[in-house]
Amino acid sequence: MTTLPQTFVDWFASKGWTIHPHQQDMLDAADAPSLLLIAPTGGGKTLAGFLPTLIDLHHTPRDGLHTLYVSPLKALAADIRRNLTTPVTEMGLPIRVEDRTGDTSYTQKRRQRADPPHILLTTPESLALLTSYEDAPRIFKGLRRVIVDEIHALAESKRGDQLMLALARLQTLEPGLKRIGLSATVEDPQAIADQLAHHPDPTLIINADPGPEPDIRMLTTEELPPWAGGGAKYAIPAVLDQVRQHKTTLIFHNTRAQAEIFFHNLWLANEDDLPIGIHHGSLAREQRERVEAAMVRGDLRAIVCTGSLDLGIDWGDVDLVIQIGAPKNVKRLVQRIGRANHRYNAPSKALLVPANRFEVVECVAALEAVKDHDLDGDPKGPGPRDVLCQHVLLTACAGPFDADQLYAEVITAGAYRTLTRPQFDACLDFCATGGYALRAYDKWQRLKQTGGTWHLRDPRASRNIRMNMGTIMDTDTLKVRLKHRGGGKPLGEVEEGFAATLTAGDTFLIGGQIVRYEGLNQMTVEVTRRPSDKPRIATFMGTKFATSTQLSHRILRMFQQPSWPELPQHTADWLALQRQVSKLPEPDRLLIESFPFEGRCQTVVYGFAGRNAMQTLGLLLTQRMEERGLDPLGFVTTDYALLIWGLEPLDDPEPLFEARNLREGLETWLKGNAVMKRTFKQSATIAGLIERNTPQSRKTGRQATFSSDILYDTLQKYDPDHLLLDITREEATRGLVDFGRIEEMAARIQGRIDHLHLDRVTPLAAPLFLEAGRVPVKGAGQERLLEEHADRLMAASGLDGLAPEPERPKWRVPW
Template structure:
């Protein structure tokens, strides 16, 4: 298909021609749903918008024509800048605006009264727009929805909220066409199912995958350390790469790691190379300043996190450095695509293992990326807490019939199999709060009148709108200089550990804590070379199941010529003195070192799962008088330390016993209350934001703790408790990975008793983050220590 006549002059002046996938998107633009999978730099965003630009160029009728939804506000801003190029070049009468949390109130009011032709927004802002009574007027003319980076949204509750919003848009604008765009989809059929309007199918279009990326592992001049995740040993080599390239993005998996690395990188940046830091906990002003400097070409490098994973078009980036193991191949491929972001030029990335184990992970991740073998997490049914919020949003917009809303919801995503009983449970919760709470007016939000549901008190709409969203708040506090400059946010619990005079890192700066004033952490600048590291939202990522399988397969090779010599020799020593872990068996090593007994369970189930397994196994050991002292978890193994040798580790790994132990532990653990807090906030039971005020994390925790205890006692089958129990088994505790591991090994345990610590286990003894076990072993050690002290003092123990 040729370029549309009205757009042809713009293409001609740029020397562009249509790629085959762009032509196909134009030719099939009338289909109900299309998913385009195209590599970064292949013009997939333009492909998604070409039908819109063509239609509006021919008929620029007033009203909203196309809605663009992305996971990041910065991405919407970047897309608007790119779309304005053809519009301004051709002098088309097309209005393009964005609507995010940063949009002014006056602009929001104007957009509702007079919508632009193209509106760029986020899932949260879309849900808010749908909550108004004039939603039919705003969206009645809508013709197309473009969902960018759809894979990133599909992995979280934000995606579930978006797909529910799409079901509402379909009712407001019959014949609406849906377009999904992504560069990294591990399961295209699943994403197509989420995007489709059930029962209509969604077609999948594939662009030419383009050039193979240029991937390698950094040679830092010396072997990486045995343990740790900072990769500070590689800073000189990283600086050398920054010098050699135009612009480099240096990705980290967590914000804390990015802060530590940037601080140490700057201390060694003797040449004063212009390097900045960018992550989601920094102030909006600082992030925008960094982005603007990047666009101007003023920076040689940015130390960053997932905030720059997605498709911001920075053509001058010619190198991506991934610090530490990428954990997910899909995330690595997404980041690789940021370098040489244009068609026909291979992306270039260098991986930097932070420790010896990560050499294996980086090697396997490179192989998987080159084979385009992407990993992913299987999705379950649509979460009911998000559905409860959607019902309340629908009620804000006006009365509705339950049958109609149920039919709408069943057309999208993970809700196509939603039972009527589950829907009615959610509706009942929104109306009364549930059996144990129905006596309280504050949770009586809906009522049935003349066969339709509506808000009991129209004034409740304001409070519901103030709490729309599915991003769980970790309880963060604003950090400001005493001069008033906003630096960013840190987690509330970290702030509670600070005393005046403490220094910590934020935004690459060292600041001194001066005091806490309401919701603000007041600081002053303090150039100190050894600050604490602030805590930020976004925790430790476990290595994916697929990448773990590759590592286990690598370990079983007869030799490892592809690995650095130091790592290959290390694995060879392990094979000589013990065994190497296998995928279908569990290797357990028990040995004595440092006057303690150690047991290493090579589970390869991820850090979160090993943390949970450590709590469960040490509890069982305590019950058997095996005197555990503590444990350390990594992505690959669990190391338990105690006073007695574990003679029969297989007896601790019975699936039924572990499941029962997990259920018992979970009921009395803070994880349940923490999970309940998130579920209750999303479902609308707890209101984080109130007119004129905002609850602190501690206040919200106190409120949800009381509610949780009340429901457990008086209504144990409450909808939100059922949702909490289901969701608590994933996330931080990741019990699903434990069950996957137990299913994989099927009771096959290889117990090795080496005379001393094994080569593979040695790094575990150096890992930080040991979790102590309070029990008989610790009391016994204290008694023995007291006896020795009394003996040294010449006093007999009484």
């Protein structure tokens, strides 16, 4: 067992602490090539990760970079720096701790490259940039440890793939490098361990005592949840009452727009003038920092927020978390719960607030999943090749490289260990020439091979490559400022598409304020305050969560119970009525209901595949229905169901759901769909084909879209097998349209379909008629309606009996 130096023992004692067992385990295993610590929130994970570093530097003071800490958030890196400064200062350790993120000044970044601190706290993007410099071998010389915090949050995105490729590069520079991953919420520890590992070395997993079960339940309200909608306005009196009873409450929402609406309504009802703030990613940095500082001081009683406060920042006296709307994902819910009572062995306290009647069922299912420790998550696919292309270009920025050595390095990174050599060579060829259809253009001739090594054709290209690196594809946004001579106060950002819809005098919400649009000035939205007007809402894209596969399956299993004592009586009665007049969906069967309503033939498909997949299913099914002459007119979706309305009844749904037909329909639909162009734009930007930033300026979203659309159409016509088109097809199927969930549904039901013909709307279908976001189908059905409408007009005016005047021949006069 590794013993703590006396200096550390005395410091622990001065705090009234003793070392936790998992912290001791991390010390004892400090020489392992790779470690993954899973410990509850408030369990001292960060200190466990840093203890070996602090002790090593205490025993052997040295210059240069010793430990690299990587976090998904800039704010988290800054928070860790503040927390690390305390033990370093109080024990008098000869250690310099600094952070390096997008907020770090240019002067400090240059100094850090010349004289690295002992501990550098950074993000995946800043680390990738550091590895791209010619002096990277000197910067990282002697690096002993890399700590990846909140690794679960990175492992699920391309940022995690980017990070693991950067770690593979560091391991080449420093073969003895040790890797440490820290997380509180991991559904599959072995899968995360495999991603963290430097293959073939394994990762040792250390599980801490999970501590007491969280105190989590559904909020009781006097008013019943509505049948549809996502705002949960009905619960505001009960939420305010909870805020009064606690020191600091975090009120989480799934989207930024929902957070803005709820904050506005909460503030209107806040008759006690309780100090309440709002925090999300579209707000100005200055405003976010003011809210964060007020939270640390304990000045705020509540903060309405989104995923921007999901991760492990210690925000002081937070003693209650409220989740507005169904959490959609159990792992995310557990992460958010952990923000309350951020102390070891102190139970977290949380309340769930369903936004509508169906979300009551989903919230109860989520509560049971938390109790059962049943976290959700989908298996990680192979490493994305657009990220690999970017990594190849960044490697070239650092100097000449050998292709064989780089390939050997890449396949040591978790998600890329199954990458074949032909796949790698295709990425290398794309980076070098742009591919077959583009190799004639100098713009994309970026790499050249000389004497067996690859290097940049023009060393000056490294500047543009670095300016355009990264995997976070920001929604195209415009800054919002209060109108003032010389530049007013920044408020945040709104989407470019939303700004294009505004005319002078329009009002919208941002940062909890109602503002009036005055005009666009040099790509900045200028506004004035208008507290009395009813606002529109800025259409923040943010992240639109879909209910996870595991949570959907749990809901379907709940439906099979004979009764539901765990549900509120009003919801249990609703499900019982559905069972009486129709039936409830089953896990291994597909329920389809057909009934007439408002003169239309209605069809409801209870697929439980998540919102993105159900939206895609709606597009595919209406396309097939159009081909069969059923004249669909439109559809609307939720996470659990799809409602289609049309002019002709659906008699036999089975051919529509045959897996091969669905796949063929998807490929046909994708070829001419905007989804493909949107996905191509994202992948082409990550891979380096499209540059958003230049030394002179940043392209607007419209300019970038115009450029990518031209490239997409060109490649489709002249090089349909181009690498980026192949990547785009993979990404579109896996991401935006979530076709994998549809295939999972088809495999689950295996053709077992219950098609019920009913004479009225069913209880479970009724809320679908209240959903927003209806999608019209422009086809034969719309034309038929127009013809019928014209006939009715003619009949009402007495013109239906008159034959149209024949067209007179157009004679040509010969003279």
